[in-house]
């Protein structure tokens with residue numbers, strides 16, 4: 144198949160899923176064309192089946208808001224026509240699904256029907272999408288997609304609840320490539336971070352409000368009272384400086400390291416003992432899955448799709464949003480007993496294997512086939 148992928152080219156979960164999916168599809172022999180405004184973060188190598196088409200937006204002085212959506216739609220028309228694409232897969236509804244709809248209408252004037260699959264990732268529905276600024280467009284473009292997927296059962300339900308959706312939404316969960324995300328021997332690194340054998344807790348995110356990063360610091364401040372420990376904060380974003388200040392206020396700053404954005408996240412996860420994700424909202428929790436693949440158990444909130452990933456008392460624990468005491472108590476419970484910690488680590492990996500790329504990728508491929516088959520009637 145010749146597949147066009149539209150995504151945000153950043154470190155965010157939806158961009159990571161889109162890029163990893165495209166790479167894996169290319170490995171399976173499909174031709175994959177990424178269409179976005181920057182080279183996607185994890186697309187930094189050459190493959191004969193991978194193509195990148197940049198969307199550039201004219202900076203004409205009249206435009207207070209440069210019209211990215213129009214530039215994207217125009218680029219899609221071009222790429223579909225001249226690369227003979229079979230299908231477009233857009234990740235994150237805003238503004239990708241509506242740009243794809245516009246491209247689809249324009250392509251019809253050339254006698255081309257391009258089926259569009261939209262994957263909903265989370266905040267495009269739960270936060271931004273249901274805001275009335277965007278709601279009518281999001282509803283329309285979901286209903287006009289030839290196929291719609293959501294990354295968890297919870298997100299599927301939310302979408303039906305918040306929008307008037309006539310389309311069937313298929314759940315295809317996030318995945319992890321276990322050949323990349325696995326426990327790596329990084330003992331020297333572990334020694335450098337925790338020279339006295341302290342336990343290592345970790346959080347990775349884009350430090351947006353929805354991640355409740357300050358809860359991470361508060362949980363850690365409670366854990367360290369009982370267990371010698373270090374905390375690694377990976378990523379960057381609006382909440383970072385508040386978190387740094389909170390570390391000073393709680394006098395844990397000597398034991399917390401802010402590492403900023405990191406590429407080789409699997410190496411940092413490999414030295415970690417426990418992952419913290421106290422999010423306010425989380426459609427799936429890809430970062431937690433990546434941690435589990437590296438044998439790291441997880442303490443999460445019970446928001447959104449997290450209960451579909453984290454198994455209570457098996458791979459970690461789930462607590463209500465904001466229940467810092469409960470999360471700290473469970474973190475201590477896992478970390479205080481070496482044998483118990485090992486069991487949780489094994490369980491985390493076993494669960495992550497259920498979301499291996501090799502299992503989830505064929506679900507996307509067969510969904511594309513199904514959508515293509517259905518859209519054949521538009522060609523008659």
Ligand code: GMT
Nearest residue numbers: 155156157264265424425426427428429
């Ligand atoms: O979580 C983020 O901040 C990034 C965001 C995105 O859209 O890039 O992630 C969302 O999509 C991921 C991949 O499908 C999911 O694993 C995350 O749970 C989801 N984030 C939220 O729902 C907050």
